Amino acid sequence: MSDYSPGQRWISDGEAELGLGTILNVDARSVTVLFGASQETRTYSSRNAPLTRVAFGGGDRIQSTEGWQMTVDDSKEVGGLIVYIGEDDAGELCELPEARLADTMQFDQARDRLLTGQVDRNDWFDLRFRTLHHFHRIEQNPALGLAGPRIDLIPHQLYIADEVARRHAPRVLLADEVGLGKTIEAGLILHRLLLTGRAERALILVPASLTHQWLVELLRRFALEVTLLDEQQSQAHGDANPFEAGQLVLASQDWLFANPHRQQQALACDWDLLIVDEAHHLDWSPEQSGPGYACVGRLAAQVPGILLLTATPEQMGLESHFARLRLLDPDRYHSLEAFREEEQHYVEVAEAIDALERLPGEDADRSRVAAVIAEPDSLALLDTLADPERGDDQHAAARDQLRDQLLDRHGTGRVMFRNSRRHVGGFPERRLHIAELEAPSSYRRVLRRLARDEDYLDELLIETGLDHPEVLIYPDAMYRALTDDPLNTEPWWQFDPRVTWLLERLADDEGGFADDKVLVIAHDRETALGLAEGLRVLGGYQAPVFHEGLSLVERDRAAAAFADQEEGCQVLVCSEIGSEGRNFQFCRHLVMFDLPLHPDQLEQRIGRLDRIGQRYAIELHVPVFAGSPGEKLLRWYHQGMDAFSAPHGLGSEIHAAFGDALADSLLDDESLEEVITETRALFEARLAERDAGRNRLLELNACRHERADAVIEAIRELDADKALTRYLDQALDIFGVDSQELGGDILHLQPSPQMLDGLPGLVKGEEGFSATFSRARALARDDVQRLSWEHPLLREMMGRILDGPMGNTALALLRHPAIPAGRLMVELVFRTHCPAPKRLHLNRFLPPTAVRVLLDESGANLTDKISFTGLSRAVQKVKKAVARDLIKSRHDRLRELLDGAETEAERELPSIVEAAQVRMRAELDAELSRLEALSRLNPAVRADELEALRAERAALDEAIEGTRLRLDAVRVIVTVGDETR
Ligand SMILES: Nc1ncnc2c1ncn2[C@@H]1O[C@H](COP(=O)(O)OP(=O)(O)OP(=O)(O)O)[C@@H](O)[C@H]1O
Secondary structure: OOOOOOOOEEEEOOOHHHOOEEEEEEOOOEEEEEEOOOOEEEEEEOOOOOEEEOOOOOOOEEEEOOOOEEEEEEEEEEOOEEEEEEEEOOOOEEEEEHHHEOOOOOOOHHHHHHHOOOOEOHHHHHHHHHHHHHHHHHHHOOOOOOOOOOOOOOHHHHHHHHHHHOOOOOEEEEOOOOOOOHHHHHHHHHHHHHHOOOOOOEEEEEOHHHHHHHHHHHHHHHOOOOEEEOHHHHHHOOOOOHHHHOOEEEEEHHHHHOOHHHHHHHHOOOOOEEEEOOHHHOOEOOOOEOHHHHHHHHHHHHOOEEEEEOOOOOOOOHHHHHHHHHHHOOOOOOOHHHHHHHHOOHHHHHHHHHHHHHOOOOHHHHHHHHOOOOOHHHHHHHHHHHOOOOOHHHHHHHHHHHHHHHHHHOOOOOOEEOOOHHHHOOOOOEEEEEEEEOOOHHHHHHHHHHHHOOOHHHHHHHHHOOOOOHHHHOHHHHHHHOOOOOOOOOOHHHHOHHHHHHHHHHHOOOOOOOOOOEEEEEOOHHHHHHHHHHHHHHHOOOOOEEOOOOOHHHHHHHHHHHHOOOOOOOEEEEEOHHHOOOOOOOOOEEEEOOOOOOHHHHHHHHHOOOOOOOOOOEEEEEEEEOOOHHHHHHHHHHHHHOOOOOOOOOHHHHHHHHHHHHHHHOOOHHHHHHHHHHHHHHHHHHHHHHHHOHHHHHHHHHOOHHHHHHHHHHHHHHHOOHHHHHHHHHHHHHHOEEEEEEEOOEEEEEEOOOOOOOOOOOOOOOOOEEEEOOHHHHHHOOOOEEOOOOOHHHHHHHHHHHHOOOOOEEEEEEEOOOOOOOOEEEEEEEEEEOOOOHHHOHHHOOOOOEEEEEEEOOOOEOOOOOOHHHHHHHOEOOOHHHHHHHHHHOHHHHHHHHHHHHHHHHOOHHHHHHHHHHHHHHHHHHHHHHHHHHHHHOOOOOHHHHHHHHHHHHHHHHHHHOOEEEEEEEEEEEEEOHHHO
């Protein structure tokens, strides 16, 4: 049986910012409420809906939907709805049915509770004020969302996360070299967007082999719980859309890209952010786009924020790379020709950016900059920067803005971030060890025939069904495919010397791998499986195999068996695709059982070990058959492009230029020499060009050190914030959580029998968890959670206090020799309230802001004379029943004081509103002028996009303008003379 009727007005206890709600619909089980001011609808279970009925009493001011106001004298009930009776501003008697109350109307829960004698404990009131204070402080902290995660503070990652997550709807390509932490960057961006309220729902698409790794990283490092969706899970939802099952949904690309029905369901949801890992697999060409590209393309057309992650953005060719950039910013990347043409000028742009650092100074530097800018805003900035009369601050500001404009308007600036080992520094050396082996007769036979008979290659291709040049590079695959050959009866691993070589190395404790973990990567799944069998049969090694054909659970089991330092296996055998993106940095030996055909794949392989966290030099072992095509491929990589020493990002271009020539030279030494020489020449030329042009621009853009340092400093300050420990102690006490020091900076948090329900990680009767404030300790101990202002427990406790009525009224006694007994004081905390649609993300400019007012009985304002803490320390608690009586007896004076305090608080509002407006305008105007400038350079910038931004600015302006103060909490203080002591 419910008390709800359509048309009644209620507010949400948990989401008071939604404003005044109207009951739309009630049935036996649920109640649906429309919150008109914020354009949100919510459906709750009618048994325990977190709603409070709004009912005004005599003396309250209320407002109608038409805007007129009245003072309530009385009320009556008609058909379950309240009708208020009173006087309007003209003194006329009037009635206002509750259904016609303005959606934006203020109502003071605290006031109503106080005047009806509902008072909370003093320490709750105290905690509420502190919560508001800290929440406001933390919401504005520049490190918000970056300080909580359990990560090392690595500058380039934090720069990227800060830069990207501050954007309204970020759409970027995170393209750091392998293993530099793109997953961490994406996690940081997501975490910050979630914490700042700028994103609520995200879809994360990763290769099937990485789903578990992502799930674990997001939980362990970011305390983010995601819903992992696959076909089985989806079917469990029946006809309902499975993508609605969670706020953060993680799904395998392999599954979604192959499943049009599920894609439709994914498209039917409102996502704020889409994350796509290993995005180089999204291939596109003018003739055809791959299913992954098509799917992500459709999502990208409607999801506002996109993060594409790839270490090898050009692996599928420049066209695909360009097409992915176009997904992110179709206005900026409208023509491939223009993009190519632009690249020609990157050197001049990079030189101009360097010249900015030297200005004001030489005229030549000024001309260098002037040569690459044409826009009036840039020219004006250049005038400022080149004018020696201007102050340092003006120079610095102009320099920064010009630099941003140059990086934004030239090159991949705003959309692509690529850090390289070279400029990040501190990575271990890579060492190449080539083991030259003699090819076994079964392989040699074929190679000899190929050398003798030119036509045999065609025959071989037909007979094996393999492609060229794979048939030459992977002799074991060729052998396996020649099933009709009567000589091919033995399994290949029985005679392949690479297997024996590996077995010897595994057992060798002098310079071999005897005491070490070894990752072995082979191109084909069949090779990986055969090799593992060979290791088992011939050497007794149990090597798990990691390949694309395994189920997720099997893959994770294999990776876990390898990762276990104590009990784990020594060798893991992986296929090419099966190991992409995986973290194996605890291992330093990589055996490339054969070589991939694309330099980017080679880099992906090395990247499994050469990742953040690798502590040793990386040993790369390549067994090759002397004189074989495999050895020629090795020479091409090694001598043609130094592919084993460090990533260079030129693999795709070189492969496009020489891949075919190389394939044709795999049986011919002479032409191979030529290909290697020409490859080397192109490699060196491109390297020099890129270092001066595109790479230089990318480097400049990928990590701006001052910004990174500022973010790190802000994080360190939060890490060292002593207020957190004090606040947590107080909050845990009030919420009923016991905390016990375990030593070594570690606490154990355990639910007490009185604990308030629903705290993350804490269930009554269960053990709780161990946690630490120390970042270093949390990094060293996976089993210990990291406590910060961003920890879900802290966020939950703060959210509960701020969104609910907890502690919003109190009554206390104050003994003071100078104040006669029986005098009243009221301490009120007002909070800014600004209902607006969520999509405006208003909190970034105006977080809930507290205004405290302290009045004595005569109405004199004592706020500046007696601080909150000073008063808090001095007051004493009082029994609830006494408090109720005291309030009742002073009802009328209290009402007057509350009204008076409101007037006092209102005086503060204009400056709060103005500061928020200034912040908002500074940010949106910069974004508007960027888009306007781009639209002049690039005719494809859509007018409606500019319009949308202008409309957003106007809506924000209006919303901020409409900010009101709402009474958040009130404490009544009654003085008791000294004689009562
Ligand atoms: N700031 C950090 N603190 C602690 N560990 C980190 C940090 N950054 C990265 N790592 C660790 O380094 C490894 C590589 O990071 P990550 O997987 O994010 O790299 P990636 O660039 O996505 O790699 P790939 O190109 O292979 O996909 C991971 O094990 C990750 O947990």
